[in-house]
Amino acid sequence: MTVLKPNAKFARFIRKKRSETKRALKKGDLTLNKLLNDNDLYKEIISNMKVFELLKSLPKTGRVRADKILKKLKINYCKKMGGLGKNQKKNFLNYFNIEIEKKGKLFIISGPSGAGKSSLISDALNGTSGFVRSVSVTTRPKRKNEKDGEKYRFISNKQFENLKKNEKLLECAAYCGYSYGTPKDFVQKQLEAGANVILEIEVQGAMQVKNIIEDAYMIFITVPSIINLKERLGKRNTEECIEIKKRMKTSEEELKYQKYYDCIIINNNYNEALLNLKNLLNSQKE
Numbered sequence: 014m015t016v017l018k019p020n021a022k023f024a025r026f027i028r029k030k031r032s033e034t035k036r037a038l039k040k041g042d043l044t045l046n047k048l049l050n051d052n053d054l055y056k057e058i059i060s061n062m063k064v065f066e067l068l069k070s071l072p073k074t075g076r077v078r079a080d081k082i083l084k085k086l087k088i089n090y091c092k093k094m095g096g097l098g099k100n101q102k103k104n105f106l107n108y109f110n111i112e113i114e115k116k117g118k119l120f121i122i123s124g125p126s127g128a129g130k131s132s133l134i135s136d137a138l139n140g141t142s143g144f145v146r147s148v149s150v151t152t153r154p155k156r157k158n159e160k161d162g163e164k165y166r167f168i169s170n171k172q173f174e175n176l177k178k179n180e181k182l183l184e185c186a187a188y189c190g191y192s193y194g195t196p197k198d199f200v201q202k203q204l205e206a207g208a209n210v211i212l213e214i215e216v217q218g219a220m221q222v223k224n225i226i227e228d229a230y231m232i233f234i235t236v237p238s239i240i241n242l243k244e245r246l247g248k249r250n251t252e253e254c255i256e257i258k259k260r261m262k263t264s265e266e267e268l269k270y271q272k273y274y275d276c277i278i279i280n281n282n283y284n285e286a287l288l289n290l291k292n293l294l295n296s297q298k299e
């Protein structure tokens with residue numbers, strides 16, 4: 014996973030990498046199979062390259078052969094690799110006998126405290142295959158109904174700082190006076206193994222992750238009005254009054270981030286919200 018910023022230096026870097034990649038292909042040091050299976054290389058370096066240009070870089074392939082392949086696959090001369098339609102891509106891979114290793118998709122689910130995220134996620138995943146939930150680390154004290162290692166690993170401030178210092182967290186944030194973070198290794202391994210990973214995290218962490226994993230799908234779960242949140246937090250009986258006040262204040266801030274999300278689910282009617290979430294996860298999963 015690479016964090017790359019679109020500036021002139023970055024553009025030069027990509028051009029250089031693209032030339033190196035083409036040379037390696039021509040010499041046979043790099044195969045098309047390996048290239049297309051390397052997500053970082055593919056996304057950053059190849060997706061903006063014309064299919065024709067890529068074909069010309071293959072061993073024993075010049076303009077004439079590249080042109081013939083394009084015609085056979087019904088791909089326009091100007092088409093870029095990243096712009097291939099689903100069928101075109103399938104035909105391209107079949108032509109070269111390439112199988113793409115399936116990688117999982119990352120889902121980020123956020124929303125104000127009390128909007129019902131946790132229950133909706135648990136119920137949506139019940140009977141749905143191919144998903145795993147990440148277990149966060151937090152310095153927040155364990156609640157009565159919580160078990161260590163289920164939704165959270167409850168750790169000390171010192172342990173949290175160590176994880177952060179050793180770059181073991183994909184993201185981290187402070188929320189109402191406590192620290193929360195997503196262990197990096199688990200997420201990376203699961204995605205590589207083809208699982209769809211769900212992160213239930215607050216908005217600051219969500220923005221950090223989106224910056225690193227651009228194709229993460231972001232879902233915001235909320236309620237029709239802020240008044241509903243107060244009622245729900247009161248009813249669930251897990252927080253003290255002062256804690257509820259803090260959470261309400263944070264919720265108002267969190268609502269401002271809705272615009273950055275791919276989809277918003279309003280939990281007005283639980284069953285409807287659940288159906289929406291289930292459908293969304295199933296339609297977007299890899």
Ligand code: 5GP
Pocket residue numbers: 123124125126149150153184185186188193194195213214215216217218219
């Ligand atoms: P709670 O204390 O109610 O379990 O969680 C408080 C907030 O922290 C919720 O919005 C929850 O989604 C978020 N959260 C839980 N785990 C993480 C995490 O690993 N990283 C971030 N940034 N937020 C998290």
